[in-house]
Amino acid sequence: MEVTERTSANGLQAHIRGERLATSDGVSSKEILVEIFVRERNEAHIVVPAVAEPLLVWVLSGEAIVEERAAHGEWEANTVRRADFFLTTSPDPYEMRWQVTSPEPFVVMHVYLGLALLERAIAEAGGSGAIQLREVSGGRDDVLSALLEQIRAELTRRGGTSALLIQGVGQCVAVHLARHYVDAGAEDMSRRNALPAFKLKRVIGLMEQHLAEPFRLADLAQAIDLSEYHFSRQFKRATGRSPSQYFIQLRMARARKLLMETERSVIDIGLEVGYGSASHFSQIFRREVGVAPSHYRK
Structure with a gap:
């Protein structure tokens, strides 16, 4: 798929x-x-x-x-x-x-x-x-x-x-x-109402550093001196996704890498990318990737 x-x-x-x-x-x-x-x-x-x-x-x-x-x-x-x-x-x-x-x-x-x-x-x-x-x-x-x-x-x-x-x-x-x-x-x-490259890089770096934590729009916007409204609008114009959607994609990318390259359990991987239960992680993973984590690993 x-x-x-x-x-x-x-x-x-x-x-x-x-x-x-x-x-x-x-x-x-x-x-x-x-x-x-x-x-x-x-x-x-x-x-x-x-x-x-x-x-x-x-x-x-x-x-x-x-x-x-x-x-x-x-x-x-x-x-x-x-x-x-x-x-x-x-x-x-x-x-x-x-x-x-x-x-x-x-x-x-x-x-x-x-x-x-x-x-x-x-x-x-x-x-x-x-x-x-x-x-x-x-x-x-x-x-x-x-x-x-x-x-x-x-x-x-x-x-x-x-x-x-x-x-x-x-x-x-x-x-x-x-x-x-x-x-x-x-x-x-x-x-063009899109983020400059150096600001986009900084925001994505912050997202990647905090994948295990709840998504905080205000913190990201403050990091590059923009209001939440203008940050969300410019981020989506640059990437095609809202900041929260992009954050989930980064979580899923990290999860896919761990599933393919390690033998860690689905529960442990879900916890590392910010999901407190295996069922919630599996639900989001299936929605974003198209298959369950266990099937993706196979």
């Missing part, structure tokens, strides 16, 4: 098989967020979030057939390899899947640039300052690749990462996008 889930770029590890190799979180400023992932060779379905910022995905190694579509639309396929990139500016979450066709691992780098940084770059390039970038799927740009390679090398170097260098190269990336990828007919991203 296929289970359709919505996730976020910063919560991918709970939903996509693979490993995060590096992150700029805690190193660079709020104007740029970079993460490097190695992905499994086949991914049947994920949902990419519509956060406030555009998302750059740069292929570091491997070759894959990547398919994308709007929710329940027609799949469109691209064959991508090292140095190809995606520029995503969709105002709504969209679906994605892939199959690796080369022996090399499929490694990608995600880059988010802050809206204020992009606004400055577009204004300097002679634009209106409105953030209107076009979508790119499986594109190739040697200048952009050279800039992104500097970020990758700095993020993975031994001996410490320079926040100043990542910030400076991030500014160069913003100027390059402003000069070559502006689309006057696109939506102004600065008007």
Whole structure:
């Protein structure tokens, strides 16, 4: 049975098989967020979030057939390899899947640039300052690749990462996008009512730290200095789910991992993800995943 889930770029590890190799979180400023992932060779379905910022995905190694579509639309396929990139500016979450066709691992780098940084770059390039970038799927740009390679090398170097260098190269990336990828007919991203990537990452991190505790909307909203109303609205715009629904999905992702990788009892796993009784845990698990925990383990 296929289970359709919505996730976020910063919560991918709970939903996509693979490993995060590096992150700029805690190193660079709020104007740029970079993460490097190695992905499994086949991914049947994920949902990419519509956060406030555009998302750059740069292929570091491997070759894959990547398919994308709007929710329940027609799949469109691209064959991508090292140095190809995606520029995503969709105002709504969209679906994605892939199959690796080369022996090399499929490694990608995600880059988010802050809206204020992009606004400055577009204004300097002679634009209106409105953030209107076009979508790119499986594109190739040697200048952009050279800039992104500097970020990758700095993020993975031994001996410490320079926040100043990542910030400076991030500014160069913003100027390059402003000069070559502006689309006057696109939506102004600065008007998008979605959470910025660094806030989304912080909230999801807090959720993951407290899966065994009751869901507290007020605490999450306070952590990123928003009212409960605005936080809920912007979170759902980014991920396609309300904060409470997303919290349950994180609990179920953790439960699935424990069921597959450990011999712990269903009761113990239910307690670890916040359910005081086996019956309540089984009820929620069946509703969200489609089968009972014991059947899922088999």
